[in-house]
Amino acid sequence: MTLNLCVLTPNRIVWDSEVKEIILSTNSGQIGVLPNHAPIATAVDIGILRIRFNDQWLTMALMGGFARIGNNEITILVNDAEKSSDIDPQEAQQTLEIAEANLRKAESKRQTIEANLALRRARTRVEVITTNS
Numbered sequence: 001m002t003l004n005l006c007v008l009t010p011n012r013i014v015w016d017s018e019v020k021e022i023i024l025s026t027n028s029g030q031i032g033v034l035p036n037h038a039p040i041a042t043a044v045d046i047g048i049l050r051i052r053f054n055d056q057w058l059t060m061a062l063m064g065g066f067a068r069i070g071n072n073e074i075t076i077l078v079n080d081a082e083k084s085s086d087i088d089p090q091e092a093q094q095t096l097e098i099a100e101a102n103l104r105k106a107e108s109k110r111q112t113i114e115a116n117l118a119l120r121r122a123r124t125r126v127e128v129i130t131t132n133s
Helices: 089-105 109-132
Strands: 003-008 013-019 021-026 029-033 040-053 056-070 073-078 081-083
Touching: 003 021, 013 040, 013 081, 021 056, 040 073, 040 109, 056 109, 089 109
Parallel strands: 003 073
Antiparallel strands: 003 013, 021 029, 021 040, 040 056, 056 073, 056 081
């Protein structure tokens, strides 16, 4: 048995294919989804989506959104998503270093919140690359 997984951003379809299993980062922790999973709707956190596809694990960086699971269909609507194969390791590392520097320089509460968010996104992108290697 398989699941139909569709990952969407406001601009594009990132993934639309059958998979065997996923592990999804939600706001309350990670959940694993296999065929015949109970129906749920959940918030998706900034984190890694792991996809078992043709007996291989692929990873994707998700930048927060929502997921609906039911009837062996998973729809994930996120602000942004990147497959590990689409992420340039050097650019991701530079973005992480810039985000860390911006957090150190943050003066106001708003700057700190924005810098922390950018840092979480940058760390996720780097983690996706290192998880896949």
